[in-house]
Amino acid sequence: MEEYQDHSLGGRVFQKIREDILNGKYKENDELRENTIGKELGVSRTPVREALRQLELEGLVTIVPNRGAYVTGISHKDIWDIYVIRSMLEGLCARWAVEHITDEQLNELEETILLSEFQMKKESGFSAEQIAALDGRFHSILYEASGSRILGHLLTDFHNYVQTARKSSVVSEDRARKSIREHRQILRAIRDRDEEMAEQLANEHIMHVMQNLKKQGYEQE
Amino acid sequence: MEEYQDHSLGGRVFQKIREDILNGKYKENDELRENTIGKELGVSRTPVREALRQLELEGLVTIVPNRGAYVTGISHKDIWDIYVIRSMLEGLCARWAVEHITDEQLNELEETILLSEFQMKKESGFSAEQIAALDGRFHSILYEASGSRILGHLLTDFHNYVQTARKSSVVSEDRARKSIREHRQILRAIRDRDEEMAEQLANEHIMHVMQNLKKQGYEQE
DNA sequence: TTTTGTATAATTGTATACAATTATACAAAA
């Protein structure tokens, strides 16, 4: 994500703790002690502190002054809410992309779709992780193409949030195929400079993912 | 905002730097040196570092590893984009509030409107700051009432973002009166449990603010 | 003049020391 995240200890600790919250290693209300985590990761308290402060800003951790940091956790309702919000914003993003997208970005979108289709045709079976990664790439190109720093930032955050939480396992073959087809339709609408259509398709695309989530027990609340 | 922000040095430094970026003291691409800021505020580097790392997460600061922190700045387009996004999400918020709002919250909304109307009737002229504060309160009650931690968090962030940036000065008397009237309409729709109407009105409410912004030179891009 | 190399200064990255605050253990009193 951001520049320094990969280089500094603090950034890596941030990503690590975040992942461990989202994948369930740290559960709701767990106390996150600076020393304990530091020892676990082989670093001092300083980078851990930085990471915890950042995680609070993201809403994953609650800090009580002079007492400690606690996992806030992310409920099924939270994930559901994010999808509702995302469906609106992905629509807006596709609409804006119609205006701002470059030829190069169009080609990149095309490429991820082709690679996805290739994955699905493999005789040895498709790799869910690869499909998930390509899906991520497709969307982040669109975020970039929206020409909006704010919207891109927001959608990227959300994408990370839910992606790790629901893991890549949710990609059923049926859903994967439909998803790729929807990507292709979105791309076509953008190529045709059809704002209305692009927005609607991107909107529906996320709603379809939601229908799939519902089957897996993510209820409305 | 968050719990620890008021108590710890790091939290206060965070708020201070953020304010100074949004109100223009620190301009785009300004370098934010840990030592310099620390001396200015009479604290050591540690809390400043924490603050800068958090600000990067908010997108107000860019950190280049081993080199420094630079103000990212917030353009007119950014503010405009936030309003477009906000208009959608405030609509969603009002819709959800219809389902989740408590009687107490309804009363609080009523109260802020009454207080606003009282302000506008004052012979000595109304206080723009008071009106802005009441506007903020109205919206944050709604955010709370949406029953969505995620949506509330997001809208609160956005609200802070733009509020400080465009200062309270933009509140013209004409706009203030209309704004209060719109608040009243939104409240009525929520009371009537009319989701559709509540969403639409909240949506339009923000779009009206946008029209006002446009007059003040905030262009589409 | 322009470029390149190098010593020095400045700055960030991380660990650690110490103070302040909170949690815990346990004895004394009810």
Add this chain to the structure above:
DNA sequence: TTTTGTATAATTGTATACAATTATACAAAA
């Protein structure tokens, strides 16, 4: 037994020390 008080331990908050990295100044070479 339950409650309260107090000493001690554990933890967070902040400052600072030191290492690593980058910026700057300036001389030497082209």
